[in-house]
Amino acid sequence: VSPASLIAVGQCGNQIGCCFWDLALREHAAVNQQGVYDEAISSFFRNVDTRILPLGRPGGVVNEILQGPLRDVFDSKQLITDISGSGNNWAVGHKVFGSLYQEQILEKLRKSAEHCDCLQCFFIIHSMGGGTGSGLGTFLLKVLEDEFPEVYRFVTSVYPSAEDDVITSPYNSILAMKELNEHADCVLPIDNQSLFDIISKIDLMVNSGKLGTTIKAKSLVTSSAGAVKKRHQKPFDAMNNIVANLLLNLTSSARFEGSLNMDLNEISMNLVPFPQLHYLVSSLTPLYTLADVNIPTRRLDQMFSDAFSKDHQLIRADPKHSLYLACALMVRGNVQVSDLRRNIERLKPSLRFISWNQEGWKTSLCSVPPVGHSHSLLALANNTCVKPTFMELRDRFTRLYKKKAHLHHYLQIEGMEESCFMEAVSSLSRLIEEYNQLDATKCMPVEDLPRLSIAM
Amino acid sequence: MSVVTVQLGQCGNQIGFEVFDALYSDSHCPQGLCSERENEAYQASSKERFFSEEENGVSIARAVLVDMEPKVINQTLSKAAQSGQWKYAQHSCFCQKEGSGNNWAYGYSVHGPRHEESIMNLIQKEVEKCDSLSGFFIIMSMAGGTGSGLGAFVTQNLQDQYSNSLKMNQIIWPYGTGEVIVQNYNSVLTLSHLYRSSDALLVHENDAIHKICAKLMNIKQISFSDINQVLAHQLGSVFQPTYSVEGSCHYRRNPLGICPFIFFFTGDLMENLVPHPEFKMLGIRNIPQMSENSLTYSTFTWAGLLKHLRQMLISNSKMEEGINWQVRPPLPGLPTLGKVSLNRELHFNTSIANLVILRGKDVHSADLGGFKDPALYTSWLEPIDAFNVWKTQRAFSKYEKSAALVSNSQFLLKPLDTIVGKAWNMFASKAYIHQYTKFGIEEEDFLDSFTLLEQVVASYCNL
Numbered sequence: 001v002s003p004a005s006l007i008a009v010g011q012c013g014n015q016i017g018c019c020f021w022d023l024a025l026r027e028h029a030a031v032n033q034q035g036v037y038d039e040a041i042s043s044f045f046r047n048v049d050t051r052i053l054p055l056g057r058p059g060g061v062v063n064e065i066l067q068g069p070l071r072d073v074f075d076s077k078q079l080i081t082d083i084s085g086s087g088n089n090w091a092v093g094h095k096v097f098g099s100l101y102q103e104q105i106l107e108k109l110r111k112s113a114e115h116c117d118c119l120q121c122f123f124i125i126h127s128m129g130g131g132t133g134s135g136l137g138t139f140l141l142k143v144l145e146d147e148f149p150e151v152y153r154f155v156t157s158v159y160p161s162a163e164d165d166v167i168t169s170p171y172n173s174i175l176a177m178k179e180l181n182e183h184a185d186c187v188l189p190i191d192n193q194s195l196f197d198i199i200s201k202i203d204l205m206v207n208s209g210k211l212g213t214t215i216k217a218k219s220l221v222t223s224s225a226g227a228v229k230k231r232h233q234k235p236f237d238a239m240n241n242i243v244a245n246l247l248l249n250l251t252s253s254a255r256f257e258g259s260l261n262m263d264l265n266e267i268s269m270n271l272v273p274f275p276q277l278h279y280l281v282s283s284l285t286p287l288y289t290l291a292d293v294n295i296p297t298r299r300l301d302q303m304f305s306d307a308f309s310k311d312h313q314l315i316r317a318d319p320k321h322s323l324y325l326a327c328a329l330m331v332r333g334n335v336q337v338s339d340l341r342r343n344i345e346r347l348k349p350s351l352r353f354i355s356w357n358q359e360g361w362k363t364s365l366c367s368v369p370p371v372g373h374s375h376s377l378l379a380l381a382n383n384t385c386v387k388p389t390f391m392e393l394r395d396r397f398t399r400l401y402k403k404k405a406h407l408h409h410y411l412q413i414e415g416m417e418e419s420c421f422m423e424a425v426s427s428l429s430r431l432i433e434e435y436n437q438l439d440a441t442k443c444m445p446v447e448d449l450p451r452l453s454i455a456m
Numbered sequence: 457m458s459v460v461t462v463q464l465g466q467c468g469n470q471i472g473f474e475v476f477d478a479l480y481s482d483s484h485c486p487q488g489l490c491s492e493r494e495n496e497a498y499q500a501s502s503k504e505r506f507f508s509e510e511e512n513g514v515s516i517a518r519a520v521l522v523d524m525e526p527k528v529i530n531q532t533l534s535k536a537a538q539s540g541q542w543k544y545a546q547h548s549c550f551c552q553k554e555g556s557g558n559n560w561a562y563g564y565s566v567h568g569p570r571h572e573e574s575i576m577n578l579i580q581k582e583v584e585k586c587d588s589l590s591g592f593f594i595i596m597s598m599a600g601g602t603g604s605g606l607g608a609f610v611t612q613n614l615q616d617q618y619s620n621s622l623k624m625n626q627i628i629w630p631y632g633t634g635e636v637i638v639q640n641y642n643s644v645l646t647l648s649h650l651y652r653s654s655d656a657l658l659v660h661e662n663d664a665i666h667k668i669c670a671k672l673m674n675i676k677q678i679s680f681s682d683i684n685q686v687l688a689h690q691l692g693s694v695f696q697p698t699y700s701v702e703g704s705c706h707y708r709r710n711p712l713g714i715c716p717f718i719f720f721f722t723g724d725l726m727e728n729l730v731p732h733p734e735f736k737m738l739g740i741r742n743i744p745q746m747s748e749n750s751l752t753y754s755t756f757t758w759a760g761l762l763k764h765l766r767q768m769l770i771s772n773s774k775m776e777e778g779i780n781w782q783v784r785p786p787l788p789g790l791p792t793l794g795k796v797s798l799n800r801e802l803h804f805n806t807s808i809a810n811l812v813i814l815r816g817k818d819v820h821s822a823d824l825g826g827f828k829d830p831a832l833y834t835s836w837l838e839p840i841d842a843f844n845v846w847k848t849q850r851a852f853s854k855y856e857k858s859a860a861l862v863s864n865s866q867f868l869l870k871p872l873d874t875i876v877g878k879a880w881n882m883f884a885s886k887a888y889i890h891q892y893t894k895f896g897i898e899e900e901d902f903l904d905s906f907t908l909l910e911q912v913v914a915s916y917c918n919l
Contacts, residue, residue, distance in 0.1 A: 118554040257527050259680040260635065261466055265557030266601075270637040273887035325887075326637050338666070338678035344633055356885040359878070361634030362558075365680075448877055449884050454910045 005112055006123045010133025012158055013125040019244035030371045086131025090172040091413035093135020121152035121264045128176045129160030129169030138179030145183050152268055155184045161193040168406050170397040178424040181431055186268050186278050191315040195239035246282055249378040252332050253366040262364030270362040271326045271382045280380045281319055283312040304343035307379040322385035323442050324353045328362040333375025355446045387435040394428055458505050458586035461519040461593045465603030466528045467628050468595040469521055473532045474688035476517045479506050480542045482692055482853045489817055489851040498850045501697040501717045508585050515542040520578045521549040524556050524567055524602045550575050556601025560642040561895035563605020576613055590721050591622025598646045599630035599639035608649040615653035625654045629661040638888050640879035648905035656730050658738050659868055660687050664774040671777050673747045690742045693860040694720050698813055698848040728841045729809045729864050734915045739867035741768050742860050743776050756857050758822035765859050766826045772805040772867055785831035806919040807833050807865035811844045816857035819847040834919050869916045876909050
C-alpha cells in the first residue's frame with residue numbers, strides 16, 4: 001500500500017475527482033461493512049486530495065464537497081478556490097496563476113506529504129483544452145518535479161475532441177503537451193469522443209431492450225447509483241464516471257490484496273521503456289454487467305477479448321494495427337493465473353509487439369472485484385497508435401495558428417512569445433518522429449542478436 | 457542443526473508460508489508407515505530444524521519475513537496464525553510501505569543499504585534462537601524488484617556476515633510469457649549476483665510447475681496458491697529428515713548406536729552436489745505427483761518410479777508425463793560429442809552430481825543401479841561421490857512411496873540461455889535502462905552480468 005496524492009485541477013479535473021472519491025468510498029464500503037472510511041482507503045489516500053479550481057463556477061462543486069457526506073474525508077484547507085477563471089487561456093493558467101499561486105500550492109502539498117509515510121505518486125487529473133486544468137495543471141508538473149523528484153507524476157489528461165466548443169483548445173493542448181512530454185512520468189490520454197461513444201453504446205443496449213432488465217443499474221460503469229452521495233446527474237457525469245473507474249482499477253491492486261500485486265510505481269517501470277514514450281492507451285471492461293453473477297469461463301475470456309476491442313478504449317486509436325511496446329493487464333476478481341495465461345496465449349498472435357519486447361506483458365491479479373461485477377480488466381498499452389492522435393492535434397493547431405486566430409490573448413501575457421508555440425510544436429513533432437522510427441521496425445523480421453562470445 | 461529461512465517479496469512470502477505449512481503437516485501426518493518411535497523422532501527432528509517453540513507449545517517458524525509493502529506479510533502472518541498449529545513470530549517481520557516497483561536496482565541499491573541494519577538484526581535474532589545453525593534458506597523470485605534485488609543484497613550480506621554457514625537460494629523462474637516486462641533484466645542481474653555469493657541455487661520454474669498442476673494434478677483454474685503448494689511439496693520431500701544409506705561415506709553413528717537423521721543442507725552434501733563454483737544450479741524432480749483423489753487409487757513399485765525418475769533425469773523432463781524415452785546416455789568408448797547444440801531434440805542431459813531421496817514403504821528394496829551408471833555423469837567426481845542416495849521408511853505426505861531427485865545437471869541450461877538471450881535483445885535497444893541507471897545500476901553492471909552468465913551457459917553446455 002503506497003500512498004498516492006490526488007491533485008484535481010480545473011473544472012473537468014475536479015468533476016472527475018469527485019466521481020472518483022464517490023466510487024472509491026462505495027467500493028471500500030462494500031468491502032468493509034463496518035465503516036465507510038476504513039484502513040485500506042485511509043492508508044491509500046491520506047486526506048491528501050488537493051483541489052484547485054476556480055471559484056464561482058456554476059454547480060458549486062466545492063460547496064457540494066464541503067457540505068455533503070464526504071465532508072469529513074476532505075480537509076477543507078486542501079482546497080484552493082479563490083482563483084478566478086482562466087478564460088480558456090493556457091497562458092493565464094500557466095504563467096499568471098502559476099506564479100501567483102505557486103507558494104500557496106506548494107505549501108499545501110508539503111503539508112500533505114508530511115502525513116504520508118511514503119508518498120509514491122501524484123495523480124493529476126485535468127483537461128487539456130481549457131485554461132486552468134491545462135495551464136495551471138501542467139505548471140504544477142514542473143513544481144512537483146522540483147519539489148518531490150522521487151515521486152512519480154501520473155497524469156490523466158482529457159483531450160479535446162475535434163468538435164470541442166472551446167475554440168482555442170488546440171493552442172491549449174499543444175502548449176500543455178510540451179509540459180507533459182517533459183515533466184510527466186506517465187500520461188493516460190482520454191478522449192471525450194471515446195467516452196461519449198461508450199455512453200451511447202450503453203444507452204443503446206439498455207434502451208433497445210436487448211439486455212433490458214438484466215442490467216443492474218448499480219453496475220453500470222457510468223452510473224453513480226449506490227454512491228455515497230447523491231449527486232445531480234449533470235451532462236458529463238456518466239463520462240466522468242468512466243474515467244473515475246479507470247483510476248479506481250488502476251489503484252485497486254495497491255489498495256486490496258491479491259495473488260500478484262502491482263504497485264503504482266510498477267506501472268511506470270514496466271510500461272515506459274524510454275522516458276519520452278510515456279503515453280498509455282487505456283481500455284476498461286466490462287462496461288456493464290448482466291444480472292447473472294455466475295459467469296462461466298467463456299464470459300471471462302470474452303472480457304479479455306473486449307479489452308482489446310476499440311469499443312472499450314478511452315481514446316480513439318488502433319493498437320491492433322500498430323506496434324505494442326508494452327502492455328499491462330490489471331485483473332480484478334476471481335481470476336487466476338491460468339486464466340490470464342490462457343488469454344494471453346490466445347490474443348498474442350493478433351497483436352504486434354516490438355522485436356525486443358515480444359513477451360512484453362505485465363500482469364496483476366487483485367482479489368477484490370469492483371462493486372457490481374465479478375471481475376474486471378484494465379488494459380494499459382504503450383503503443384504507437386497514439387501517433388495519429390498527436391498528429392491530428394498538431395494539424396488542428398496548425399490550421400488555427402496559420403490564421404493567427406486569438407493569438408493576441410496569449411501573447412499579451414507576460415512571458416508568452418511566439419517562440420513558445422514554436423517550441424511546443426517542435427516538442428510534439430519530435431515525439432511523433434520517435435513513434436515513426438519505431439513503426440518503421442514493424443515489418444522487420446524478429447531476429448536474435450548475436451550474443452557475447454566468451455573465451456573458454 | 458537448524459535452518460533460518462528468509463522470505464523476500466510477495467513470491468518469497470507466499471511460498472514460504474506454503475513450505476512451512478507442508479513441513480508441519482507432513483511432520484504431524486499420522487500415517488507415517490513406520491513405527492511410532494520412528495515417527496516421533498522424525499517429527500521432533502523436523503520440528504527442531506524448522507521451528508522453534510513457544511512456552512505453550514505452539515511452533516514458531518524459524519523465519520524472517522521481508523517485504524517492501526505490507527499487504528502480503530500481513531496476509532501471510534494471519535494465514536499461518538489461522539492454522540492454530542504453527543505461526544510466524546510477529547516481530548520477525550520487516551516491512552515498508554513503498555514497494556520496489558519491479559526495479560532490481562531499487563531493491564538492491566536503495567532498499568538494501570537503507571534497511572540493511574534492520575534486516576540483518578532480525579536475521580541475527582533468529583540465528584540466536586538456534587542451538588546450532590546449519591545455514592540459510594532464502595526464498596525469492598527473480599522477476600520482481602524486492603525478492604530479486606533486495607534478495608541479492610541480503611544474500612551478499614549473509615555471505616559477509618556468516619561466511620561459515622551455508623546459503624541456499626530458492627529462486628523462482630518466472631513464466632516465459634510475462635509476469636513482469638523487465639523480468640529478464642531482473643533475472644540476469646539476480647543470477648549474476650547470487651552466483652558470487654550463494655552456495656547453491658535451487659531453481660523452480662513457474663512454467664514447469666504450471667504444467668504439473670494442469671496435467672498431473674488436474675487442476676482446472678490454476679492459481680498461484682496451487683503453484684506454490686506443488687512447489688512446497690517438492691521442497692518438503694527434499695528437506696524433511698532422512699537417513700544416509702549404509703556404506704556411503706556420509707553414514708554416521710553417534711556413540712549410542714542410533715543413527716541420526718541427515719538433512720539436505722550439509723557441508724558434506726554440498727561439496728558433492730556443487731563441486732565447482734561455476735556450477736551452482738540445482739533442479740528438483742519429484743515422483744509421483746498427483747491429486748489426492750487419484751492417489752487413493754494408485755499403487756507404485758520402486759522399480760517403476762525409479763525407472764521414470766531416471767528417464768526424467770536423462771531426457772530433462774520436468775514431470776513424469778510426456779517423457780521422451782528415446783533419449784539414451786552416450787555409449788562408452790565412442791568419441792565424445794563435443795559442444796552440444798542447444799536445439800538438439802535428443803539431447804542427453806549430462807549430470808555433474810545427483811541426490812536421490814526415497815521415502816516410504818520398502819525403501820530398502822529399491823535398486824538404484826540405474827543412477828550409478830558413469831555414463832550419466834561427467835568424469836570429475838568419483839562415481840561414489842557423484843551419486844548420493846538417502847532413504848527413510850517414513851512416508852512423506854500421504855504418498856506411500858515417493859522419490860525426489862536433486863540434480864546438478866544441464867536441467868537449467870536451456871531456460872538460462874533463453875533468459876540471457878531475451879535480456880540481451882532488450883539490452884541492445886537500451887529499452888528500460890534509464891529505470892536502472894536512475895538508481896545506480898549502469899550499463900557496465902549489465903555487461904558484467906551478461907558476461908558472467910554467458911560463462912555459466914558455456915560451462916554447462918560443454919559438460
